[in-house]
Amino acid sequence: MAGKHHNDWHDSRNFTSMLGLAPTPAEVEEQVAPLFDGERVFDVCHVGLVLRAVLGVQALLALGLALAAREPLQWLWWMSSGTVVTLSAVLFWLLLVCGARRPLARLREPWQWAVLLGLGALGASLGWQLLNLASDEPSGWFRQLSVALAGAAMAAMLLYWMKLRERSQRPADALAQLVELQSRIRPHFLFNTLNTAMALVRVDPNRAEAVLEDLSELFRVALAEASTVVSLNEEVELARRYLDIEQIRFGERLRIRWQLDESAGNARVPPLLLQPLVENAVRHGVEPNDAGGALEVRTKSRGAEVEILVSNSVGAASSVPGHGLALRNVRDRLRLMHDVAARFEVRQEPGRFTVRIVLPR
Template sequence: MHPESALLPFDESTALGGLSQPEDPTVRLPARVNVFDACNVGVVLRAVLFVEAVVGVGAMFGTSLLADWLLRFALLTGGVLPATLTWLIGACVLKAYLARLRTGYQWLAGIGLGALAGLYGCGLLALMGLLAPAPWLASAAAGALLSSVLVAGLVWRAKARTPAATAARLAELQSRIRPHFLFNTLNSAIALVRAEPAKAEAVLEDLSELFRHALAEQAESVTLGQEIALAQRYLAIEQIRFGERLRVQWRLDPEAEPAKLPPLLLQPLVENAVRHGVEPSAQGAQVKISTARRGSMVVLKVTNSSPAGVGERGHGLALANVRERLALLHDVQAQFKTVFKDGVFQVRLEIPL
């Protein structure tokens, strides 16, 4: 029996309907979780911009001319900016220690550190003779208040990074091994059992490895090398199914493999390439996966040719989830782009090494 003759149609929507679960709107942090993830370029930029915006608004009180506002804003920035950076550096340096505290104590530590930073900023301005008398108590209170807002932002970010908070957003990605893919793979393996038992065994091993990763408790990040190995198993299965219709080209840079990615990020991109490039076309399509290290960044590209009349349709939900997960891990340090031109669709990721 030819392998493709064993492929049976399968209603994916029916199966998925039985597996869907309602989204839990209540998200809680566990008793111990590190809310101080200030060692991040995006966090630093947002914190500085927020504090400077507050200072800018505060400088408007008591001034009626633009020149007076600019002068007061510049003077206050001379104390507030070093104090903010001190708070961020302190939160980053103490990250490992604070992670061992309960969440409530982390809040208190962050607010206390903000009060000290406020005193530090006030001291700088007093030392330069710009504050007389120095408002020590008001500065400590302002530092504590601003730091509480920053801690609240970090807590919200920590919630978004925890598996409980991202469960709903990962639901679509967790169903990436679609039911019809599972049944087609099993049918292909059955068809190969008598004619080519070694190949059938390899197919089942690849399928088992895919499901082992799908059902395992996921870490926050994995290496690009691990993701490539998993994608290779997936494409090996699809190669049995599509034969010459699926033409895969790998162009891999070994120096790029240590880059960190959210788990199971590459496989949905590869599946999209097969689903929207190979499946709709009787002639099949070419799928290219390339990695390259460029300084401190790694560039990952997944490219597929598309049959005539099939453009970017269908490239939506999975890509949006991939983009969001990448932003949760690397924030502004990572980039995600998609391009469709001349019948070729490409996903391009830039990841810090």
């Protein structure tokens, strides 16, 4: 029996390849290519990245002043003054880069360096002027030039780090995208759905047409060029289409409950965030059990954050144990998009499995 399932899987995989539904190496390369996006270099609008940049600059300032100070009190005095300049300059620079990330991405690389080093010099000069408001110490041209050059050097350091960070994320992003592409289309799901549609053609043609329309939409999204971001509303609609198909397969065995907060619908999420989670819930929480199972999808707006919960009942163990690829895939894409501002939690209780996602609106 195991050998038969194995052969069926290969046959279905070959069939979907012939249909053009399974991703070929060329399609994978084409899908991964958009990941190498210059705009991502300048995407500094994350709390975690801002915190790392500020702490890095402050650490360099502390080490530099420690070399010149003769005693701890002198070092503390210099640090208190220097922090006014560096903190103002870094936050000013990051704010401008965040707001202008799209125009910056369109510039050629030499111009990117020129513009951002100039902004670094400007930010440091403004920070120095802010410090001088509380000081009577004269500020000559040499001191002002030194501060501007230090600001440009700081900007160069941050820009170099941002480019290194983007390059280091490419393999992880490409791997996550590859896993996603390979897991989006399950041949058995395709055949089950086609069988459902064929069974309905004679008894209920309109319903069969609706099933095929839902399936077409799922594959359109799955095989479309990877986009950077979609809204939570779009993800909910796609999950609905998937569950509508499964509802026909399982009937009353699949009990679905939606609790959706309309104010959370505009939250930015990675594409195909919900569909793998509800698919996991059906595959491992409903399909193995003769009595079926219950699935709940809930969204809620909580101030500046949005909470997403996908919860399913757990009964008999699935005959095909999961490997956690879908969960890791979703977690990695959330981290790449929102960094530490997003949280991904998995909670398993007696008779219940819950995935909780919290992300910025």
